[in-house]
Amino acid sequence: MTDHDVTLRVNGKEFTGWMRVNISAGIDRIARSFDVEITRQWPRSGNLAELDLPVVEGDLVEVLIGTDKVMTGYVDATPLRYDASQISASVHGRSKTEDLIDCSAPTQPGQFTNRSLAQIVTTLAQPFGVNVVSNTPESSTLTSFQIDYGETVEEALNRLLGLEQVLAFDDAEGALVLDTVGTKKAVTALVLGENIMNAGSQRDYSDRFSEITVTGQRAGSDDDYGATTNSKITATVNDAAVKRFRPLTIKQCGNATLATCKARAQYEKAHREGQSLETTYTVQGWRQGNGQLWQPNQRVVVWDPVMGFNNTELVVAEVTWQLDDKSGFTTQMRIGPEAAYMPEPKLAKRHRRKKTSDDDGGDF
Known part of the structure; x- marks a missing residue:
């Protein structure tokens, strides 16, 4: 062998x-x-x-x-x-995780309260015999989450992941892995004129904008209401690479703050920039210089002046090991900046109970 x-x-x-x-x-x-x-x-x-x-x-x-x-x-x-x-x-x-893509999420329990992200994902995956491996620190944030009737497990996961900016993908054992972007590092660099056989990038800037504005509102409470909470909260970031006037306004759902609007605007700018720079590379063979297979979620240094990368550290988003009668053994890798693969940040829902004469009306 x-x-x-x-x-x-x-x-x-x-x-x-x-x-x-x-x-x-x-x-x-x-x-x-x-x-x-x-x-x-x-x-x-x-x-x-x-x-x-x-x-x-x-x-x-x-x-x-x-x-x-x-x-x-x-x-x-x-x-x-x-x-x-x-x-x-x-x-x-x-x-094994294919069933999480194809099948409807279990509706019992359909409501999760005061549970961590890993706990919710484990409960959703368990009926399908899929183990969950969390490589992120256990969150101190407790989450309230409800399954939408008829949605798949993957659709539910996509709504969950943005709460803590975590990725979900599978490993070689068929387990579902919760992790952050670029946790490993490739040993071999990608270098034009050495190991790069071919490359391609759409360099599509049609989804980038000169300024991105995120606007939302903060709901009032029994003690906090009126014009201050019902007025718009707005944050704007600029993309200097877009030379002409191209504005985009995004409405932030849920209870917004200046911090969450700013974070969403910064995410949109960085994510769109990263997507526009995504590049696909093909190299000969399936293994790096140390004998290890090329793997997804590795950080790799790329020197490719044609694509504008000068020893730039990028993230391997996808790896395809290929064999055919024309090119032999090759590895195709889809690569881009870290921000291109970060989940969209979402707001966790907070549930309030009515104030009574015997309590202080705090959240739970």
């Missing part, structure tokens, strides 16, 4: 010898995916049963590159096709 051999472990058996491979993992997706294919000349033998792979949709599968496990999940599809000269058998699948 070489460090580039791809093995599928299914039902106690190992399958190798794939002619085409496509395995992807990323920090802005919660399920890894794989697609492998084997092609044989037909008829090579008179026994057509030899061409069949004993793999069934729904089978548990482990995917390895060399001795490195890169995915644990389920077989989704087993396409077959043939023509006059050959027959091809493929296996497609995704991580």
Whole structure:
């Protein structure tokens, strides 16, 4: 076995010898995916049963590159096709976390009060047999959260993650990981003229604006009401890279403060800038100089004057390990500034109880 051999472990058996491979993992997706294919000349033998792979949709599968496990999940599809000269058998699948994308969130309990982010996510994932790994410090912030009827677990997660600026993605064991952006560092840099085979970037500035204004309101209470709380709260940031007048105004939902409006405006500016600089690189091979696989959520130094990166540290958002008969073993990486992948900040809902003569009306 070489460090580039791809093995599928299914039902106690190992399958190798794939002619085409496509395995992807990323920090802005919660399920890894794989697609492998084997092609044989037909008829090579008179026994057509030899061409069949004993793999069934729904089978548990482990995917390895060399001795490195890169995915644990389920077989989704087993396409077959043939023509006059050959027959091809493929296996497609995704991580265990695929059920969080496809399935509706459990409605019992549908309401969470005074629970941390990790506790809520663990409760949502548990019915699907998906473990949750939190690599972030346990939050002292207690969250109130309600499931929207019919939404998927992934949709619920997307609403939750912005509360604490946390990412959710899967790992090689099929667990759901809660983490922040760029927690690891690549050993090998990406350098034009050395290991970069090709690159591409849309450099699309149509979603960037010269000034971004976020406006909201703060609701009053029994003791705090009137014009002060009902008036607009506004924060504006400028993007110097946009030379002409292009304003954007965003309404902040929920109870707004000057700090939350400013944070949202700064996020919008940085996120849009990061998205416009996102670049896809392809390098030869699947491993870095130290023998480790290229991985998502790594910080990598990029020297590419064509794209405007001068030893710039960027984040690997997605990695695809590929094999085909044209380019051989290659790794395609989608890379951008950290801000491009930060979740949108959201306001936690706060619930108040009515004041009585026996209490002070505090929040809980």
